[in-house]
Amino acid sequence: MEDHISAGDAAQDGVENEEPKGDEFEELWRFDDDLGFLWELGRRLERLAVLPSLAPEKANALERAAAALKKLPELTPEINLQIVVTHCMGDPDFSESYSYLIKLDQQGVEIRSTGSQYGTAVESNSFNLESLKWYADGHSEQEGNRDTWLERLAYALTRDYILSVTDESGNK
Numbered sequence: 001m002e003d004h005i006s007a008g009d010a011a012q013d014g015v016e017n018e019e020p021k022g023d024e025f026e027e028l029w030r031f032d033d034d035l036g037f038l039w040e041l042g043r044r045l046e047r048l049a050v051l052p053s054l055a056p057e058k059a060n061a062l063e064r065a066a067a068a069l070k071k072l073p074e075l076t077p078e079i080n081l082q083i084v085v086t087h088c089m090g091d092p093d094f095s096e097s098y099s100y101l102i103k104l105d106q107q108g109v110e111i112r113s114t115g116s117q118y119g120t121a122v123e124s125n126s127f128n129l130e131s132l133k134w135y136a137d138g139h140s141e142q143e144g145n146r147d148t149w150l151e152r153l154a155y156a157l158t159r160d161y162i163l164s165v166t167d168e169s170g171n172k
Contacts, residue, residue: 034134035072037146038109041102042069044153045083048163061167068104075136078170080105085163087156094119098129100153108135113149 042065048054049062061081068076083102090096096117103110113129129152130144 034140034146037150038069038072038134041111041150042066044150044157045069045102048157054163057167058163058165061165061169064167064169065102065104069109072109075106076104078106080169081165081167083163083165085153085156085161087159087161089159090119092120094122098152098156100149100156106136108133110134111146111149113144113152 045062045066049059049066051059054062062083064076064079065081065083068079081104085100086097087099088095088097094117096115098113098115101110101112101114103112110131110133112131114127115129116124116126118124128143130146130149131141132144132146132149133141135141
């Protein structure tokens, strides 16, 4: 599923955090100092979920992703979804495209950004920017800066972009 979103569609509502309590900590993802960043990402996904032009199934998937991120470090059973925001800019002579991936499943959380450049006077070029993964067993792999990734995503969300959502979660 893909939707082309205009910059004017963006909403700016925020939602309070809920912290896990009691025996909800039985199965935990461990993200140490990254929880604040992942919770902020959840808040941004909530803002996307309320766009009036968004299909209901996409809005529901975004809400599930936001809830899963905001309840970390508690594991969300049967979560399996992927969100990609793609922002293109330029003209026929030179253009750039940037994609921002958010993937949540039973193995953990992954965020990644990639880009490509192409034009009549330059050779096409694809490249990786940030790649950050947090695994359910507690370790992480990080290439690049998570805050830079979030800034890039925020920029893309103020422009025209394409939103793709794939939700294969067990409890839709």
